[in-house]
Every structure is written in structure tokens, then in C-alpha cells.
Amino acid sequence: MTVNILSLDQLCVARAGTRIITDVSADMPCGAIVGICGPNGAGKSTLLAAIANVIPCCDGTIQWQDRRLTPSDFSFMPQTLGIRAKLSVLEIVLLGRLDRLRWTLTTDDIDAAGEALELVGMKDLGARPIGTLSGGQQQLVLLAQRLIRRPPILLLDEPTSALDLRRQLVVLDILKAYAKTKNALIVIALHDLTLAARYCDQLLLLQEGKLACSGKPASVLTRETIGTVYGVDAEILATSNGTPVIAPLAPAYRTPR
Numbered sequence: 720m721t722v723n724i725l726s727l728d729q730l731c732v733a734r735a736g737t738r739i740i741t742d743v744s745a746d747m748p749c750g751a752i753v754g755i756c757g758p759n760g761a762g763k764s765t766l767l768a769a770i771a772n773v774i775p776c777c778d779g780t781i782q783w784q785d786r787r788l789t790p791s792d793f794s795f796m797p798q799t800l801g802i803r804a805k806l807s808v809l810e811i812v813l814l815g816r817l818d819r820l821r822w823t824l825t826t827d828d829i830d831a832a833g834e835a836l837e838l839v840g841m842k843d844l845g846a847r848p849i850g851t852l853s854g855g856q857q858q859l860v861l862l863a864q865r866l867i868r869r870p871p872i873l874l875l876d877e878p879t880s881a882l883d884l885r886r887q888l889v890v891l892d893i894l895k896a897y898a899k900t901k902n903a904l905i906v907i908a909l910h911d912l913t914l915a916a917r918y919c920d921q922l923l924l925l926q927e928g929k930l931a932c933s934g935k936p937a938s939v940l941t942r943e944t945i946g947t948v949y950g951v952d953a954e955i956l957a958t959s960n961g962t963p964v965i966a967p968l969a970p971a972y973r974t975p976r
């Protein structure tokens with residue numbers, strides 16, 4: 720199987736004239752979930768938006784299969800909640816196929832939207848106006864909208880932030896299966912370090928726009944790194960199957976720089 724790689728090389732991004740991301744380099748292979756973690760304001764959303772070409776990079780390169788990334792390569796889901804559009808859930812999901820929709824909807828379009836909604840457990844709400852759904856339900860619908868395109872790369876900014884405990888696991892299981900079956904790359908910003916440890920194959924830990932550490936979750940999420948980057952003393956425990964569990968004990972173990 721071909722291993723396509725999304726390569727960031729010395730990426731720098733500025734917003735409103737201020738450097739936000741500095742010299743971030745990473746190789747992210749297809750078939751993997753890559754987590755972007757870090758404190759509030761570390762630059763997770765900015766990095767994802769820059770990869771999605773929503774914000775221009777001021778330096779560095781982004782390459783996919785040794786060429787520039789194009790819009791057909793990925794779906795990007797920014798942090799958006801509280802949608803007010805007067806569209807139904809089904810219509811919102813179909814918008815994910817906007818690039819291939821014709822004047823009439825095909826059975827394939829409707830079936831694909833139905834399947835995507837079923838996958839995230841929202842099929843029964845297809846006729847509901849999106850604005851009448853809860854924040855978590857909207858988040859699931861927006862994920863279905865991104866999945867319907869079946870992109871080789873999914874860029875997701877905190878897609879589980881509004882979800883309950885079970886749905887967080889369901890969504891991350893869906894993404895894990897998607898990465899494996901479609902040989903797709905999923906790049907996901909996550910605050911929950913235990914979920915990141917459990918589901919991500921690789922982590923990029925950002926601190927003030929720079930890569931503090933990267934690699935496999937167990938090597939990134941150490942007591943020392945969490946203390947330095949988050950300013951939190953945390954114990955690293957393990958589940959019965961060896962997955963790391965990050966148990967925060969107290970803030971200000973060491974004040975972050």
C-alpha cells in the first residue's frame with residue numbers, strides 16, 4: 720500500500736502581523752491519526768487553518784505526495800458551533816458534496832448523506848432545521864458533512880468538544896476506522912490528552928506556536944512535558960490494556976514559559 724505523507728517543513732504563520740506559528744515541521748503518514756495538542760492560544764487552530772489554506776503561510780512548505788496540497792485532497796472542519804442557517808440537516812450534509820452536485824440530486828447523493836448521518840447517529844434528524852439542534856448534534860452533522868466527501872485527508876479542529884463521553888468515543892472510533900479503511904490521514908486538534916493518547920498514532924505538542932515535542936503519545940505525554948507545556952503536575956497512569964491515562968493533580972507544577 721502506498722504511504723502518502725503530508726509534510727510540513729519549517730512552517731511559519733502570522734495573523735494580524737504577529738507570528739503565531741514558528742518553524743513547525745512534521746511528516747504525517749496516511750492511515751494515521753495525528754493529534755495537535757497544546758494549551759489555549761498555542762496555535763492549534765491556526766496550524767490547521769494554515770494547512771487548509773484558510774490562512775496563508777508566511778514561510779515554509781506544505782506538501783502531499785510531493786506536490787502542493789489542493790482543496791480536493793482534504794476536508795477541513797473548523798471550530799463552529801451555533802449554526803443559524805435555515806437549512807435542514809440533510810441539506811447541510813449534502814453541501815459536503817457541493818463540488819459534484821448537479822441540478823438534480825441523485826440516489827447516490829441521498830444515500831451517501833443518509834449513510835454519513837447514520838454513521839454519526841443522526842439519521843433520524845435529517846429533516847430538522849440545523850439551527851434547532853443542540854451544539855453536540857450540530858457538531859456530529861458537520862462531521863457527517865466532511866465525511867460524505869470521503870477525502871484522503873481530514874483536518875478537524877476539536878471535533879469532539881461539544882460531545883458527551885460516549886459520543887466522543889464513538890466519533891473517535893469512526894475516525895480511527897476511516898483512517899484505516901480509506902488509508903486516510905486525520906489531523907485533529909484535541910484538548911483531552913487521555914483521548915489523544917488513546918486514539919492518536921502521533922502527536923504534535925505546541926507551545927506558543929512552536930513544536931515543543933512530537934512523536935508517539937507515550938513519548939510526548941510525559942510528566943515533565945505536561946509540566947513544562949501546560950504548567951500542570953500530572954500523573955501518567957495506564958489502563959489495563961496499557962493505554963496512557965493523564966491524571967492532572969495540580970496546576971502550576973512549573974509555570975509555562
Ligand SMILES: Nc1ncnc2c1ncn2[C@@H]1O[C@H](COP(=O)(O)OP(=O)(O)OP(=O)(O)O)[C@@H](O)[C@H]1O
Nearest residue numbers: 734735737739757758759760761762763764765766
Ligand atoms: N484572527 C486573529 N487575529 C489575530 N490573532 C489571532 C487571530 N486568531 C487567533 N489569534 C491568536 O493566535 C494565537 C493562536 O490562536 P489559536 O486559535 O490558533 O490557538 P489554539 O491553540 O487553537 O487555542 P484554543 O485551544 O484556545 O482553541 C492566539 O494568541 C490568538 O490570540
